[in-house]
Each structure stands twice: as structure tokens, then as C-alpha cells.
Amino acid sequence: MTAEAPPKSSFARNLWAANSVTVTFLSTFLAVLIGAVLIVVSDSEVLAKFGYFTARPTDALSASWDLIATAYSDLVKGALGDPEAYSAWFAGTGTWQDALAPISETLTYAAPLVFTGLSVALAFRGGLFNIGAQGQAVLGCITAGVVGFSFGLPLVVNMLIALIAGAIGGAFWGFIPGFLKARTGAHEVITTIMLNYTASLFLSWLVLQKGIQDPDRTDAISKAVAESAQLPSFGGVLRVHLGILFALAATAGVAWLLNRSAFGFEVRAVGANPHAAKTAGISPARTYALLMAVAGALAGLGGATQVLGTAHALTPAVAGNIGFDGLLVALLGRNKPWSTFFAALLFGALRAGGNRMQSYSGISLELVTVLQALIVIFIAAPALVKAIFRLRASRNLRAGVTLAKG
Amino acid sequence: MSTATVEDLTEVAAPEPFWTRQRRLGLALILIGAIATVLFGALAPSESARFTLSEDAEGAALTINGQFGAILFGVLTAAAGGVLFAGLAKRWQNAILGLGILSFVLSFLCWQVAGKFLPLVDTTSGTFQLALPLILGALAGVLGERSGVVNVAIEGQFLMGAFAGALIGTMAGSVWAGLISAAVGGVIIAAILAVLSIRYLVDQTVVGMVLNLFALGITGFLYERLMQPDAQSYNTPPQMPTWRIPGLADIPVIGPVLFEANLLLWIALILVVVIHFGLNRTRWGLRTRAVGEHPTAADTVGIRVRGLRYLNVLLGGVVAGIGGAYFTLVATGSFTKNMTAGAGFIALAALIFGRYSPFGALGAALFFGFAQKLATYLSAVGSPVPSQFLNMLPYLATIIAVAGLVGRVRAPAADGLPYVKS
Numbered sequence: 001m002t003a004e005a006p007p008k009s010s011f012a013r014n015l016w017a018a019n020s021v022t023v024t025f026l027s028t029f030l031a032v033l034i035g036a037v038l039i040v041v042s043d044s045e046v047l048a049k050f051g052y053f054t055a056r057p058t059d060a061l062s063a064s065w066d067l068i069a070t071a072y073s074d075l076v077k078g079a080l081g082d083p084e085a086y087s088a089w090f091a092g093t094g095t096w097q098d099a100l101a102p103i104s105e106t107l108t109y110a111a112p113l114v115f116t117g118l119s120v121a122l123a124f125r126g127g128l129f130n131i132g133a134q135g136q137a138v139l140g141c142i143t144a145g146v147v148g149f150s151f152g153l154p155l156v157v158n159m160l161i162a163l164i165a166g167a168i169g170g171a172f173w174g175f176i177p178g179f180l181k182a183r184t185g186a187h188e189v190i191t192t193i194m195l196n197y198t199a200s201l202f203l204s205w206l207v208l209q210k211g212i213q214d215p216d217r218t219d220a221i222s223k224a225v226a227e228s229a230q231l232p233s234f235g236g237v238l239r240v241h242l243g244i245l246f247a248l249a250a251t252a253g254v255a256w257l258l259n260r261s262a263f264g265f266e267v268r269a270v271g272a273n274p275h276a277a278k279t280a281g282i283s284p285a286r287t288y289a290l291l292m293a294v295a296g297a298l299a300g301l302g303g304a305t306q307v308l309g310t311a312h313a314l315t316p317a318v319a320g321n322i323g324f325d326g327l328l329v330a331l332l333g334r335n336k337p338w339s340t341f342f343a344a345l346l347f348g349a350l351r352a353g354g355n356r357m358q359s360y361s362g363i364s365l366e367l368v369t370v371l372q373a374l375i376v377i378f379i380a381a382p383a384l385v386k387a388i389f390r391l392r393a394s395r396n397l398r399a400g401v402t403l404a405k406g
Numbered sequence: 407m408s409t410a411t412v413e414d415l416t417e418v419a420a421p422e423p424f425w426t427r428q429r430r431l432g433l434a435l436i437l438i439g440a441i442a443t444v445l446f447g448a449l450a451p452s453e454s455a456r457f458t459l460s461e462d463a464e465g466a467a468l469t470i471n472g473q474f475g476a477i478l479f480g481v482l483t484a485a486a487g488g489v490l491f492a493g494l495a496k497r498w499q500n501a502i503l504g505l506g507i508l509s510f511v512l513s514f515l516c517w518q519v520a521g522k523f524l525p526l527v528d529t530t531s532g533t534f535q536l537a538l539p540l541i542l543g544a545l546a547g548v549l550g551e552r553s554g555v556v557n558v559a560i561e562g563q564f565l566m567g568a569f570a571g572a573l574i575g576t577m578a579g580s581v582w583a584g585l586i587s588a589a590v591g592g593v594i595i596a597a598i599l600a601v602l603s604i605r606y607l608v609d610q611t612v613v614g615m616v617l618n619l620f621a622l623g624i625t626g627f628l629y630e631r632l633m634q635p636d637a638q639s640y641n642t643p644p645q646m647p648t649w650r651i652p653g654l655a656d657i658p659v660i661g662p663v664l665f666e667a668n669l670l671l672w673i674a675l676i677l678v679v680v681i682h683f684g685l686n687r688t689r690w691g692l693r694t695r696a697v698g699e700h701p702t703a704a705d706t707v708g709i710r711v712r713g714l715r716y717l718n719v720l721l722g723g724v725v726a727g728i729g730g731a732y733f734t735l736v737a738t739g740s741f742t743k744n745m746t747a748g749a750g751f752i753a754l755a756a757l758i759f760g761r762y763s764p765f766g767a768l769g770a771a772l773f774f775g776f777a778q779k780l781a782t783y784l785s786a787v788g789s790p791v792p793s794q795f796l797n798m799l800p801y802l803a804t805i806i807a808v809a810g811l812v813g814r815v816r817a818p819a820a821d822g823l824p825y826v827k828s
Contacts, residue, residue: 042631364630369623
């Protein structure tokens with residue numbers, strides 16, 4: 001990137017400064033750029049054209065451009081919708097369901113990520129790095145799923161009880177590292193990593209047990225969650241369910257908790273400086289234990305959303321990667337509740353688009369994981385982005401993302 | 407990572423004179439000994455448990471009545487606990503603790519093997535093979551963490567190593583080219599970790615976790631784009647040959663395990679000794695430890711803190727990358743998506759459980775490898791003990807260790823803290 005003439009107006013000056021919006025945008029841009037390179041170098045046909053690049057450079061360049069353009073346009077169509085489907089809907093030749101299906105997919109993938117993202121973000125604000133969102137989500141899956149198929153409670157009640165069970169399961173799994181940190185000083189990063197794998201091993205054992213496993217199946221899958229416990233959805237191609245509305249409510253709740261409640265004040269005080277907080281009469285130990293339980297409950301809700309909303313039965317991989325993705329979501333959202341919500345939407349969109357990219361252009365869905373990780377790497381190192389693009393220093397740029405002390 | 411953050415905040419009760427570490431350990435041993443005696447003893451059938459010394463089932467074997475063995479070793483466990491609890495033999499505390507745990511494992515084995523046989527050679531060699539990547543991964547962690555850089559990206563380094571080893575090994579048709587490129591794969595992740603955490607001061611744990619996902623994504627992506635469509639030209643790496651040292655290989659049990667093995671096992675064991683010696687006896691080691699404990703002091707006497715950290719993290723990348731090579735060049739003949747499946751985190755557990763020292767890491771890795779091997783053995787013979795619970799052992803043991811329930815593990819003081827020259 002060559003140095004450009006300094007923009008005149010102060011708006012443009014601020015735009016090219018290292019503020020968080022610009023850094024986020026440029027990080028995404030860099031990630032997409034690297035992704036494009038990966039797409040090209042992993043395609044043998046296009047690579048073959050680069051073999052005679054000096055003779056006919058246009059061949060290789062146009063082939064690369066076509067490949068990248070189809071891949072990324074499929075990504076966008078899969079996330080936001082195909083313009084053709086929209087025009088078919090408006091012209092009356094297509095259904096509105098088909099046109100809105102991509103957005104429905106985006107929201108479906110985003111819903112659990114909002115919860116796990118909030119879980120990590122909330123813990124971060126209290127100075128804790130909750131890598132355990134994955135394990136807490138798995139526990140949430142287990143408790144919500146088991147409650148969901150065990151009691152034949154009536155509509156709505158069954159769903160609410162199952163969701164609460166998911167939250168309690170996650171809270172329990174989150175409370176353990178919080179309690180250990182408070183009582184013994186055991187570092188939460190280590191304990192939560194270990195609890196993640198303990199949880200998934202427990203799940204893979206549990207789904208094979210009598211009374212849990214689907215009696216008609218031999219593979220590792222549990223009985224299906226009762227219909228009264230499932231989160232209601234439109235059905236058909238529109239998989240989006242009530243979970244996204246709960247996610248919206250949870251975001252508002254966490255924002256309130258963090259910024260308006262006494263507990264939130266304690267969390268922020270302990271996160272900023274535990275010694276000062278202790279001097280001011282706040283018990284960091286109590287805050288850590290409680291905070292991890294609340295964070296665990298959020299991640300558990302994420303797991304519950306996954307089971308009750310989309311999977312409808314327990315399998316060893318039912319939680320997928322939602323906990324670890326939640327980590328990235330929280331980092332991308334800079335640990336603020338509403339930013340985390342939108343970060344989860346972006347990740348859901350990437351995931352939904354990635355599915356279409358995989359089936360239409362044959363580009364592996366794993367590219368989405370690479371993009372997500374790259375975006376967050378650049379976000380976490382704003383100084384790197386600033387150096388690459390020669391951004392002006394911004395007055396309100398902080399040293400980095402507000403991060404837990406490792 | 408510093409565990410000291412809360413320590414000085416929580417009300418640490420003054421150490422009671424009675425409940426010393428030894429007493430608590432002793433009580434724990436007495437309890438598990440009692441459980442072993444009663445539970446394992448009651449459940450074990452009164453049939454002979456055979457531990458065969460040779461490869462075939464009918465050869466020479468150590469035989470013991472299962473029920474008798476379970477009770478005998480259970481009582482021994484409790485006895486070892488009693489010695490510790492009574493406050494006797496303070497000098498031999500660790501040896502007695504080890505003996506107690508060993509007896510407990512033996513009691514468990516007598517119960518499980520009663521009426522069957524356990525091939526000792528296969529078990530021991532399986533233990534070493536499963537421990538092999540864990541040893542290398544944990545050593546990579548030792549290198550980084552002793553100089554103050556937390557490395558939770560061991561999993562990612564494994565994956566990159568395994569992938570690069572398979573890809574280049576196949577393309578070059580040489581297992582040695584594969585091994586070297588596996589090291590390079592590990593270094594790539596290590597270099598990103600080093601630059602972001604040392605130069606750009608990003609939280610080391612955050613970078614590590616994100617790098618794990620990055621490695622998972624990029625190896626999975628290239629696997630699906632290159633290896634899956636054309637496995638023949640991209641994913642059939644040559645296998646590392648097994649070498650036999652004549653003479654030494656004839657020693658029963660130990661011989662076939664240690665002296666009829668692949669190069670990687672020897673590299674791992676030699677590295678344990680070399681890194682132990684290097685850390686404790688050389689200038690590099692003294693500087694590494696100084697930088698990990700008190701970088702400011704190290705800087706004042708002219709040690710280049712950041713330079714040394716770069717060096718150690720990159721060296722760790724080499725070691726972890728070689729550990730990744732195990733998965734494709736030794737264990738299986740090809741790369742698959744997410745094939746390391748959490749081994750990097752068990753290596754991290756071995757590092758912490760082994761108290762950040764090379765020999766400790768070796769011991770912990772062997773212990774965890776044994777637990778994994780035992781899990782496969784038990785599920786093969788149809789034991790009622792679920793293999794998943796044995797596989798949880800490394801994780802639970804580490805939680806217990808860091809929580810200080812049995813002796814607190816102390817990380818290097820400056821572990822995880824970026825160094826900014828003032």
C-alpha cells in the first residue's frame with residue numbers, strides 16, 4: 001500500500017485513522033484477500049495457467065479472478081440471499097421462503113454464537129479468559145437435551161424448563177473453574193481447557209447409555225427432543241427459530257447487567273484492577289466464582305439453543321465448535337454486548353455463505369474458519385493493521401482489545 | 407501463566423500445622439487404597455491375571471490371582487498412605503507417593519485382567535508411542551513457557567506439522583523431507599505466535615487459541631482442496647522406518663520397546679535430556695530461566711529479553727512440528743482433518759502436570775500415554791469401565807494439580823506477561 005496524499009477534511013482524516021471501525025473493516029479486507037490467495041493456490045487448473053504466466057498473463061489472471069469472484073459471490077448469496085431469488089419473489093414466480101432462506105440460515109447459525117460470544121465477552125470484562133465456553137455449551141446441550149426428551153411437559157413450559165436446564169448445566173460447568181480460581185488461584189485458562197475435553201468425553205459416553213440412546217439406532221445418537229421442548233421455527237427451508245429472539249434478549253440483558261447493575265460494576269472493577277477493587281470492598285474471589293457461573297449459564301444457553309433449535313437430538317459432535325467460535329466472536333466484538341451480537345451475525349453469515357460456497361463452487365467450508373481466525377488475528381493486533389496500511393494514530397485507539405491478563 | 411493473581415487476594419488461611427501437604431496426600435492415598443481394596447477386590451473374579459512378557463499369549467508370563475492381587479495392591483496403597491499420614495520417612499515422600507499410586511494402578515489392573523491376559527510388550531510400546539507426540543509437544547511448551555511465553559497453540563503446531571509432513575513427504579517422496587517440513591510447519595505457527603505476542607503485545611493465550619483455529623481451518627481447507635481429490639500425489643507420505651539396535655533389542659519388554667523403534671522416539675527421549683541439561687547447566691538455560699522469572703532484572707544485566715523469547719518460541723515450534731510429524735509419518739499413513747483431536751492440549755496438560763520441567767513432562771506424558779493405551783485395551787476386552795473416563799484422566803489430573811489439591815504447580819513468574827522495555 002503506497003502512501004496516499006493526506007486527506008483534507010477531518011472526517012476523512014478520522015476515517016483513515018486506526019479507530020475500531022476502520023481496523024475491523026481493514027482486518028476483514030485483509031482476511032478476504034488472504035482467503036482469495038488460498039483459493040487460487042489450491043486450485044490445480046488455475047495454477048497450471050500460472051505456469052505460462054510470462055507468455056500470456058491474462059489467462060492466469062482472468063481464471064483466478066473468475067474463481068475468486070464465483071467463490072465470494074456464492075458466499076454472499078448464501079449469507080444474504082440470491083438476487084435472482086429476490087426478483088423471482090417480487091415478480092411472483094418464486095416463493096418468499098426461497099428468497100429469505102439464506103438470511104434464515106445466517107440467523108440459525110448466529111443464535112448459539114451470540115450466547116457463547118456473550119459468555120466469553122462477559123468473563124473478559126471481569127478479567128477472566130473463558131476458554132471453557134465450549135465445555136459449558138456441551139453441558140448445556142446435555143442437560144437441555146436430556147430434560148427435553150425425558151419429561152412430557154406441555155408446550156412452552158417444556159421448552160422453558162429445558163432452556164433453564166441448559167443454563168444450569170452450563171453454569172455448573174462454569175462455576176467449577178470460577179470457584180477453583182477464587183479458592184486456590186488455579187488459572188482459569190488451564191482449568192477450562194481441561195474441562196472442555198472432559199465435557200465432550202462425558203457426552204460421547206452418555207449418548208451410548210441406555211435410556212439416553214435412541215433405542216432404534218445403533219450409532220451414537222440420543223432420543224429426539226420432544227416437540228413441545230423444541231424452539232418453534234417456520235419449518236421447511238426456513239430453519240430460523242425462536243433462539244435468535246432469545247439471543248437478542250440475552251444481549252440486552254448482558255448489556256444491562258454489565259453497564260447498569262451493581263454486579264456489573266463489580267465485574268468491571270475487578271476486571272480493571274482486582275487489587276483496587278478489593279480495597280474498595282469488592283471481593284474478587286466472590287466475583288470470579290459468580291461471574292464464571294453466569295458466563296457458564298450463557299454458554300449453556302447457547303448449547304441448549306443448538307439442541308432445542310436445530311439439532312433436536314444429542315450426538316457426540318452436537319455442540320460443533322460453537323464455544324471456540326464464541327471466543328472469536330467475543331474478540332471481534334471487543335467484548336461489548338451489542339458488538340458481540342453483530343459479530344455473531346457476521347460469523348453466522350460467513351458460515352451460512354460457506355455452505356453455499358462449498359456446494360456451488362466446491363470451495364471447502366474450512367475456508368470460513370480460516371477467514372474467521374484471520375479477521376480476529378488482525379483485530380487483536382491493531383498495531384499490525386496500522387503498520388500495513390500506514391494508518392494515522394487515532395486519539396481513542398487503545399493499546400489493543402481489552403484483554404484478560406494471561 | 408501466572409497463578410499468583412488471585413493468590414494474594416484471597417484470604418489464604420495461615421497454614422495449619424497439622425494438615426501438611428504430606429498429611430493430605432497420605433489421607434488421599436489411604437482413601438483410594440480403601441476403595442481399591444473393597445471395590446476392586448469385591449468385583450475381581452478369583453481367576454488368574456496373566457501379564458505376558460513375550461509377544462504371544464502363551465509365552466512366559468507373570469501370573470497372579472486377580473482377586474488376591476487387587477486386595478494386596480489395594481492394601482499396599484493404603485499402607486503407603488499410612489506412612490505418609492503418620493509423617494514418617496519425610497525424605498522419601500515422593501518415592502512413597504509414587505509407590506502408592508503404582509500400587510493403586512496395579513490393583514486396578516489385577517481386577518481388570520483377572521481371567522484374561524495383558525501383553526506387557528504391546529502395552530509398554532503402545533504407551534511410548536502414544537506418549538511420543540505428548541513428550542515433544544510438552545517440551546515445546548517447556549521451551550516457550552520457561553522464557554515467559556505461554557504456548558496454548560501446541561495443538562495448532564501439531565496439525566501444521568502433521569499436514570506439512572504428509573504433503574511435502576509425499577511430494578518429495580522422502581520421509582526425511584517430510585520430517586523437516588513438519589518442523590517448518592510448526593515454526594510457521596510459532597513465528598506468528600512470537601511476532602504477535604512479543605512484538606505486537608497481543609495476549610499470548612488469545613493468540614494461541616486463535617492460532618489453533620487458524621491451523622485447523624487452513625489444514626482442513628488444503629486437505630479438502632488438495633489431498634482429498636488426489637490422495638496419490640499429495641497424501642501418501644512414506645513411513646518412518648523402524649530401526650533395531652542389535653543386542654539391546656533382545657532385553658525382554660524394554661528391548662523391543664526402546665531399541666526397536668523409529669527415530670522420533672529416540673529424538674524425543676534425547677531431547678528430554680538435552681533440554682534438561684541445557685536449562686540447568688548452560689548459559690542459554692540460565693538466561694532462559696532468568697527471562698521467564700524476572701525479565702526486567704535479566705534486561706538490566708544485558709540479556710536480550712525479546713530476542714531470547716523469539717529464539718525459544720521458534721525452537722519450540724521445531725520440536726512441536728516434529729511431534730506433529732508423528733501423526734502422519736509414524737502413526738498413520740495419511741493426513742485427515744483435525745487428526746490430532748486434542749493431543750496438543752494433553753501435551754499442555756503434561757507440561758503443567760510435569761511442573762514445567764523436561765523430565766516431569768516426560769513422566770506425565772508417559773502416564774497419560776499409559777492411560778490412553780489402557781483405555782483401548784479395556785474397550786477391546788469388553789471391560790465395564792468406559793474408555794471415555796480413562797481418557798478424561800489427563801484432564802482431571804491436571805485440574806487437580808493446578809488447583810493445588812495435591813501440591814500446587816507453580817508457573818514461571820513472568821509467564822504470559824509481555825515485556826515492554828521501559
